[in-house]
Amino acid sequence: MAKITQSVDLAARGRVAVLTVDNPPVNALSHHVRKGLHDGIKQATADGAVQAIVIVCAGRTFIAGADITEFGKPPSEQSLHSVLDLIEGAPKPVVSAIHGTALGGGLEVTLACHYRVGVKGARFGLPEVKLGILPGAGGTQRLPRVVGVEKGLQMMVSGDPIGADEALRVGLIDEIVDGDLATAGVAFAEKVLDEKRPLRKIRDLTDKIAAARSKPEIFAEFRKSVARQTRGFRAPESIVKAVEAAVSLPFDQGIKRERELFVELLNSPESKAQRYFFFAEREAAKIPDLPADTPAKEIKKAAVIGAGTMGGGIAMNFANAGIPVTVVEVAQEALDRGLGIVRKNYEATAARGRLTPADVETRMGLITGSVDFKAAADADIVIEAVFEEMPIKQEVFARLDAVCKGDAVLATNTSTLDVDEIASATKRPESVIGTHFFSPANVMRLLENVRGRKSSKTTIATAMAVGRRIGKVPVLVGVCYGFVGNRMLHQRGLQAEKLILEGAAPHQVDRVLTDFGFPMGPFAMSDLAGLDVGWRIRKGRGVKASVADRICELGRFGQKTGAGYFKYEKGDRTPIPDLEVEKVIVDVATSMGITRRAISDEEILQRLLYPMVNEGARILDEKIAIRPSDIDVIWVYGYGWPVYRGGPMFWADSIGLKALRDRLLEFKKQSGDAFWTPAPLLDRLASEGRGFIG
Ligand code: 3HC
Ligand code: NAI
Numbered sequence: 015m016a017k018i019t020q021s022v023d024l025a026a027r028g029r030v031a032v033l034t035v036d037n038p039p040v041n042a043l044s045h046h047v048r049k050g051l052h053d054g055i056k057q058a059t060a061d062g063a064v065q066a067i068v069i070v071c072a073g074r075t076f077i078a079g080a081d082i083t084e085f086g087k088p089p090s091e092q093s094l095h096s097v098l099d100l101i102e103g104a105p106k107p108v109v110s111a112i113h114g115t116a117l118g119g120g121l122e123v124t125l126a127c128h129y130r131v132g133v134k135g136a137r138f139g140l141p142e143v144k145l146g147i148l149p150g151a152g153g154t155q156r157l158p159r160v161v162g163v164e165k166g167l168q169m170m171v172s173g174d175p176i177g178a179d180e181a182l183r184v185g186l187i188d189e190i191v192d193g194d195l196a197t198a199g200v201a202f203a204e205k206v207l208d209e210k211r212p213l214r215k216i217r218d219l220t221d222k223i224a225a226a227r228s229k230p231e232i233f234a235e236f237r238k239s240v241a242r243q244t245r246g247f248r249a250p251e252s253i254v255k256a257v258e259a260a261v262s263l264p265f266d267q268g269i270k271r272e273r274e275l276f277v278e279l280l281n282s283p284e285s286k287a288q289r290y291f292f293f294a295e296r297e298a299a300k301i302p303d304l305p306a307d308t309p310a311k312e313i314k315k316a317a318v319i320g321a322g323t324m325g326g327g328i329a330m331n332f333a334n335a336g337i338p339v340t341v342v343e344v345a346q347e348a349l350d351r352g353l354g355i356v357r358k359n360y361e362a363t364a365a366r367g368r369l370t371p372a373d374v375e376t377r378m379g380l381i382t383g384s385v386d387f388k389a390a391a392d393a394d395i396v397i398e399a400v401f402e403e404m405p406i407k408q409e410v411f412a413r414l415d416a417v418c419k420g421d422a423v424l425a426t427n428t429s430t431l432d433v434d435e436i437a438s439a440t441k442r443p444e445s446v447i448g449t450h451f452f453s454p455a456n457v458m459r460l461l462e463n464v465r466g467r468k469s470s471k472t473t474i475a476t477a478m479a480v481g482r483r484i485g486k487v488p489v490l491v492g493v494c495y496g497f498v499g500n501r502m503l504h505q506r507g508l509q510a511e512k513l514i515l516e517g518a519a520p521h522q523v524d525r526v527l528t529d530f531g532f533p534m535g536p537f538a539m540s541d542l543a544g545l546d547v548g549w550r551i552r553k554g555r556g557v558k559a560s561v562a563d564r565i566c567e568l569g570r571f572g573q574k575t576g577a578g579y580f581k582y583e584k585g586d587r588t589p590i591p592d593l594e595v596e597k598v599i600v601d602v603a604t605s606m607g608i609t610r611r612a613i614s615d616e617e618i619l620q621r622l623l624y625p626m627v628n629e630g631a632r633i634l635d636e637k638i639a640i641r642p643s644d645i646d647v648i649w650v651y652g653y654g655w656p657v658y659r660g661g662p663m664f665w666a667d668s669i670g671l672k673a674l675r676d677r678l679l680e681f682k683k684q685s686g687d688a689f690w691t692p693a694p695l696l697d698r699l700a701s702e703g704r705g706f707i708g
Pocket of ligand 1: 039040042075078080081082083094115117119120122141142145148149150151153206293296297455
């Protein structure tokens with residue numbers, strides 16, 4: 015075995031040379047990997063004893079792509095293109111043998127090889143779109159030549175990987191292998207040699223793209239089919255353009271076009287935000303005072319208390335992950351209703367073809383119901399999702415304390431109550447933590463884990479680990495009213511209400527935010543969630559929201575009653591502006607002595623989002639969030655903040671904190687309202703010319 019570079023080895027197995035990449039954790043194509051592959055291929059092709067070359071990877075995965083940390087730095091030797099040219103142009107067959115994930119530049123390496131084999135569990139994808147870029151090492155030109163234009167477009171624009179069976183079916187790999195990967199790769203290479211198979215260069219294949227040459231409408235149809243989910247993103251359109259080039263231009267010109275589009279995207283604000291977000295999401299898993307090896311409790315069984323809107327969805331998450339879960343309710347009727355809704359949800363998913371009827375039964379089989387708290391006795395984690403009232407929560411926790419095993423994690427899904435106060439109802443506050451799911455709980459990825467004053471490290475580590483296991487993105491936050499997400503949302507809500515009183519229409523406010531990239535605006539969102547929920551909470555806390563209260567008094571609770579801030583046709587969720595609401599708004603404004611005026615979209619955007627950033631700064635100052643990027647993760651996953659704008663804190667930096675702070679001061683001067691006072695952290699960073707991030 016000869017070391018080519020720190021991360022690439024070359025070894026001979028008879029007449030086959032094996033190049034092994036070993037660059038933990040994910041074998042990213044760092045400069046020493048590129049150089050190792052380059053020099054290794056050169057060495058093997060120059061060696062008369064070598065007749066074929068196999069590329070494999072050590073560790074948990076095949077190459078997972080370019081090294082994202084190198085983006086934006088000066089290019090270093092060798093370029094990935096030069097490595098791929100060398101592989102594809104090699105005079106001896108080059109085979110890649112794949113396990114784990116061959117992603118991005120990793121898949122592009124394999125596409126430059128003459129043959130590809132993979133193990134059954136391997137996955138193949140070009141996820142660059144998720145970083146706001148496109149496959150920039152020939153992927154847009156080679157993939158359609160192997161799998162066809164439509165499949166290629168779909169893989170690159172979704173960024174989602176495919177499994178080995180599908181890869182074999184669409185021609186992306188030549189064989190599924192098992193056993194030791196290098197041995198299997200060598201065996202396949204031997205077969206290529208014995209059968210004298212040609213050096214199959216994907217660049218020369220045309221049969222799969224020929225069809226699209228005579229059917230250019232494929233592209234228009236594809237654009238239309240993805241318009242909704244790609245709205246606001248820049249990369250998907252560039253990918254389509256690059257594939258058009260693959261179809262209409264000779265290979266080398268297509269590569270040139272791909273390069274131009276790649277560079278354009280790499281420098282775009284959208285990609286910078288998305289790359290930032292990639293690391294932000296991973297950073298959120300790290301908790302400064304919790305070493306990475308803090309043991310988390312193994313979760314073999316879960317229990318959920320309450321089978322309402324949230325409880326049912328939370329239980330589904332466990333069943334989806336294969337974890338048995340017991341749902342405890344006060345009465346059989348409520349339990350039956352709750353589990354009935356869970357079944358209906360699964361059946362609806364099956365009707366859309368995303369689950370088989372057998373999957374539905376397997377998952378339902380993992381969920382059991384009970385009206386006896388003792389059913390939670392053997393659960394490793396219990397998540398309480400009963401009514402949002404402190405005495406009820408405390409009573410539930412006291413009962414859990416009495417029945418649950420000593421080392422169980424006791425979690426609350428409260429959205430507004432004090433986790434420490436809930437924990438005080440038990441004799442084991444160290445085992446109590448908040449797990450704040452977002453609605454619908456089986457769909458939304460965000461999980462705000464709320465660390466109580468006494469939550470132990472094991473309790474925290476368990477909540478973070480189980481969150482990931484059930485497919486969520488957990489972010490650890492501290493105790494305060496509304497935690498991070500809703501506390502910031504509240505600031506936006508206050509301004510939204512003021513804006514409509516001062517002259518903006520609810521649909522104008524919503525449009526400004528949907529234009530910004532949110533899936534919906536605050537008023538459509540309130541209508542979807544149900545206006546009565548907030549009304550009840552406000553009544554409980556003795557606070558008023560003039561317009562919202564009046565709308566609720568009219569029996570308009572949102573979509574469920576066919577009317578809220580907007581009206582809705584039966585069976586249709588499209589919000590329609592309603593004169594009745596306008597009248598309420600004008601009445602309330604008049605009674606408050608407000609002179610209504612036309613308000614610009616720019617002012618609306620600033621008044622909605624700048625206070626959120628300001629609140630984010632307070633949240634950081636109070637150490638409720640660990641870091642600014644955690645706030646961004648919360649807003650992207652919990653509230654639909656467009657990822658191509660990074661999140662509120664990243665976005666604030668892109669505007670410049672000084673400009674933002676100064677605008678807050680202007681609003682303060684105009685309104686005389688202390689609401690606009692810049693948070694001390696924002697003020698300090700703005701004065702120092704710094705941003706929140708980095
Ligand atoms: N470059 C640099 N670092 C990377 C990386 C990459 N491509 N991919 C992952 N990492 C790092 C992560 O930041 C993380 O670091 P940390 O431990 O310090 O937080 C570590 O590797 C492990 O990553 P994950 O926590 O994500 O590990 P998982 O096992 O959950 O997932 C994975 C593995 C599926 C490979 C996932 O990491 C992933 O999706 N990576 C990105 C893949 C990608 O986007 N590739 C395309 C890159 S762009 C490209 O190739 C351009 C080309 O076309 C020219
Ligand atoms: P819900 O009213 O739909 O369901 C509550 C359920 O708890 C009811 O089925 C009720 O019968 C049951 N219940 C009440 N007391 C019980 C007891 N002592 N033992 C067992 N079951 C009991 O309420 P929802 O919306 O599911 O909310 C539950 C919790 O989740 C609340 O704390 C709420 O603040 C929180 N939450 C709600 C969100 C939402 O969008 N609905 C979002 C995030 C958190």
